[in-house]
Amino acid sequence: MTEPAYPRKAPWIIALLVAIVVPILTFATQQGQCFDAAAGGGESLCSSGPTVGWAGAWLITAACVILLVISVVNLLRRRSAD
Template sequence: MTNPVSRRSPAKWRWIGAIAFVVLVNLLSLGTQSGQCIDYAAGSGAESICSSGPAIGIAGAWAVGILSLFAVAYFIYKLGRSLHAR
């Protein structure tokens, strides 16, 4: 007797999709930069200063990075278990 074909996608694609989603979120949140410049008048003697960084801030970038690291590690663990279960 043969097994009926399941219309449900294999579990591995769910975890691969989750990893791709986390990578996309990181690219969008960490790849978007913001900056500001402070220009002083030429006669004031002060220098103009410009700064830039992630749009979500340094603390936000660290939080997203650390959470993403744990999420991807968990998704890889689940992906390995779903492939090993076969």
């Protein structure tokens, strides 16, 4: 009796999905802040960005791209081995 093929591919498919979803969530979760001007007048300064900061968001995205490439390569190897 042969083993089903899906258990060998399942971890790489999950890793592929994680590599796609995590960067989207990283950039989608925003944090904003405003610095109000003095009571006498002036302008308020507001900014927003990813919760982990721009550097953190790009670092997470780079790691996910690496995971994505590794997952695709391993899935293609599994496909050619079947």
